[in-house]
Amino acid sequence: MVVRASDALVMIGGGAGTLHELAIAYAEGTPVVVLRGTGGWSDRLPTLLVDGAYLDERRTTTIDVRDGAVEAVERAFARLGPRRAAAS
Helix, strand or coil, X not given: CCCCCCXXXXXXXXXXXXXXXXXXXXXXXXXXXEECCCCHHHHHHHHCCECCCECCCCCCCCEEEECCHHHHHHXXXXXXXXXXXXHC
């Protein structure tokens, strides 16, 4: 429910639950930013992405990978649609 109600997702570390949340966000087309260097799936995922940016061939939404927390949050805000950005 939380992921489906979110405007963007910043993935930090993570095990199976975090990976599941990522899959939900991706399927919904929610902007996703992965914070590399935090362990778990956040460090494994970048090497598995299709064309370096997608979970699969549907290319539902790009997955951005960033190395710093500030950069990750800035990128998440930058990817919000006009309606969502105005409400933030």
